[in-house]
Amino acid sequence: MKARRSLAERLVLGAPWAWLIVFFLIPFLIVVKISLSEAALAQPPYKPVFDLGDGWEALSKLGELSLSAYAGLADDWLYAQAYLSSLRLAFVSTLCTLALAYPLAYAMARAPLRLRPILVTLAVAPFWTSFLIRVYAWITILRDEGLLNHALLWLGLIAEPLHIFASDAAVVIGIVYSYLPFMVLPLYNAIARQPPELLEAAADLGASPTAAFWRVTVPLSMPGVLAGCLLVFIPAIGEFVIPDLLGGSDTLMIGRTLWVEFFDNRDWPAASAVAVVLLALLLGPMALYERSQMAEAGS
Amino acid sequence: MSKGSHTRTLALLFGFSFLYAPIALLVIYSFNASRLVTVWGGFSTRWYVSLLENDQLIASAWMSLRVAFMSALLATVVGTCAAIALTRFGRFRGRLVFSSMIYAPLVMPEVITGLSLLLLFVALDIPRGFWTVVVAHATLGMCFVAVVVHARLVTLDRSLEEAAMDLGATPGRALMSVTLPLAAPSILAGYGLAFILSIDDLVIASFTSGPGSTTLPMRIYSQVRLGVTPEINAISTLLIAGVALVLVLGLALGLTERRQRA
Numbered sequence: 001m002k003a004r005r006s007l008a009e010r011l012v013l014g015a016p017w018a019w020l021i022v023f024f025l026i027p028f029l030i031v032v033k034i035s036l037s038e039a040a041l042a043q044p045p046y047k048p049v050f051d052l053g054d055g056w057e058a059l060s061k062l063g064e065l066s067l068s069a070y071a072g073l074a075d076d077w078l079y080a081q082a083y084l085s086s087l088r089l090a091f092v093s094t095l096c097t098l099a100l101a102y103p104l105a106y107a108m109a110r111a112p113l114r115l116r117p118i119l120v121t122l123a124v125a126p127f128w129t130s131f132l133i134r135v136y137a138w139i140t141i142l143r144d145e146g147l148l149n150h151a152l153l154w155l156g157l158i159a160e161p162l163h164i165f166a167s168d169a170a171v172v173i174g175i176v177y178s179y180l181p182f183m184v185l186p187l188y189n190a191i192a193r194q195p196p197e198l199l200e201a202a203a204d205l206g207a208s209p210t211a212a213f214w215r216v217t218v219p220l221s222m223p224g225v226l227a228g229c230l231l232v233f234i235p236a237i238g239e240f241v242i243p244d245l246l247g248g249s250d251t252l253m254i255g256r257t258l259w260v261e262f263f264d265n266r267d268w269p270a271a272s273a274v275a276v277v278l279l280a281l282l283l284g285p286m287a288l289y290e291r292s293q294m295a296e297a298g299s
Numbered sequence: 300m301s302k303g304s305h306t307r308t309l310a311l312l313f314g315f316s317f318l319y320a321p322i323a324l325l326v327i328y329s330f331n332a333s334r335l336v337t338v339w340g341g342f343s344t345r346w347y348v349s350l351l352e353n354d355q356l357i358a359s360a361w362m363s364l365r366v367a368f369m370s371a372l373l374a375t376v377v378g379t380c381a382a383i384a385l386t387r388f389g390r391f392r393g394r395l396v397f398s399s400m401i402y403a404p405l406v407m408p409e410v411i412t413g414l415s416l417l418l419l420f421v422a423l424d425i426p427r428g429f430w431t432v433v434v435a436h437a438t439l440g441m442c443f444v445a446v447v448v449h450a451r452l453v454t455l456d457r458s459l460e461e462a463a464m465d466l467g468a469t470p471g472r473a474l475m476s477v478t479l480p481l482a483a484p485s486i487l488a489g490y491g492l493a494f495i496l497s498i499d500d501l502v503i504a505s506f507t508s509g510p511g512s513t514t515l516p517m518r519i520y521s522q523v524r525l526g527v528t529p530e531i532n533a534i535s536t537l538l539i540a541g542v543a544l545v546l547v548l549g550l551a552l553g554l555t556e557r558r559q560r561a
Contacts, residue, residue, distance in 0.1 A: 005388075006470075006471065008471045009388070009470075009471070011380075012380045012383050012384055013380070013384045013388060013391065015376075015377055015380045016377050016378070016380050016381035016384060016397075016401075016441065016445070017393075017397065019377050019437075019438070019441065020397070020400040020401070020438075022419075023416065023419070023434060023435075023438040024400055024403075024404065024438060025400065026419060027415035027416050027418060027419040028415050030415065030418045030419055030422050031411075031414060031415045031418055034418055044421050100314065100317070101314075103310035103313075103314065104310055104311065104313075104314030104315075106307070106310065107306075107307035107308070107310040107311045107314070108311070110307055111307070111311070119311070121546070121550055122315060122318075123314075123315075123318070125542075125543075125546055126318050126319070126322065128495050128542050128545075128546060129322065129499075129538065129539050129542050129543075130498070130499045130516065130535070130538055130539075131499050131501075132499065132501050132516050132519060132520060132523075133325070133519075133535040133538060133539070134321065134322070136325075136519075136523055136527075136531065136535065137321035137322060137324065137325040137535075138321060139523070139527055140324070140325070140328065140527060141321060141324065147324060177317070177318075177321065180317075180318060181318075184314075209303060230406070231406060234406040234407075234408075235406050235407075235408055235409075237408065238407075238408020238409070238410050238411060239408070240409065240410050240502055241501060241502065241520075245523065255408055255409075255410045258410045258411075258414065259410060262414060262506075263505075268418070271414060272414065272418070275410070275411045275414050275415070278408065278411065279411060282407075282408070286403060286406060286407075289402070289406055290398075290399055290402045290403070293402050294398060294402070
């Protein structure tokens, strides 16, 4: 342990600290504060509860904090439905993503060594292209007169167009597609690092390849499964772009609710309260994710 | 064994066609002569020509490039500092809080990040515009840079740095002339990641931008809401081509470097 850090060291540590406190931590406190204010027809559209500029006097105003935004949240069944339906859609999407990603990641991890960097790049590359554009691509595919229905009608598999666009199913497809790279990568890492001798040992002990897969490969890849699922599940709950572009008018997701409260209804306290409750919901999964990440980074 | 390898090839083919078919269709239909996005009306480049005449779109593309350039620069400097702190400073006070704050934005729903930063700017009475978007994107980007650079720094051999110090270099000098050059590829990758995140972002930019600082995704989004047009396919194709070019260059650079080291 060094007794004192040099000026340069303090700068290296201080810059990210200061940045995170000012642009990450304090903004959340402001969200909490505004969620406890009352909506008003003003600019900005809320009644200021207290100012930090008031100093100690601010404490005496604590009694003026208003829970009306939260009361509004509890009164309107629509909010609860939006939270529940976000959880449900995110959960279903996570499972579908896992089902699709596992065979892909497994095949990548068992491919010849010289091919693997190329396969990994191919799997991650879509992530580097715009999220919005990739979601947009699905509009033209899924619409009633879209490419998928054209193809299925032409093949004679269906007699009339499927109504996938503007439904929950389209949202699930969109989430699976957009988040697939986030699932494939941790799975690939978890499978590729398993020593091949393990499978040989299992075979020597009489396990069939199928049994070895289920009893050796899959259990050992569980940290990757957990990390991948959390990487999809957590952001998917608060997703806005996908439900907005692919979902129907009856597709309820909380990220969209927050957006509408803020941009369309200009109810900042309500939007803040929605954000605070969403964050509270995500705290558990996020703590789990952070623990797995820090264990991974060896720190 | 050969049966297993067939199944795996099938899994690869299926997985990658799912990933790439929508992008391929998007690109193909950007050359569609017909205004109807799903009916093929022959090959044409008319939508690219009409892009050039769309001044609003071009202005927002410039805005996005400027925002991405600046925010990725800030993100790389601050994020690299964070990565050095995480790997080299041992158990400093508040380390757990620090690393929690680094990892949290990676999964944080964008609506929350966007809303909270907007409320900060309003509380500080800062007019929204170019710089507020830059700061918002840099906040997200620095966390990604920190994770990427940190992952590289922990794999570096500490003994090189120690050798430099044995030869009389101060810890700071050893960091600047030994560690950072070795970590340079990851720092560059971090910059690229932060740049891409910024240029892709719709949600955070929508919250933190003001009049006159509309970014390209915001412009595309409002056009998509009005209706799907081949012009959007055309601008998307250009963006995809740009990213593909950067990726191929990066891959080629990585391969030659690996060959030189081998």
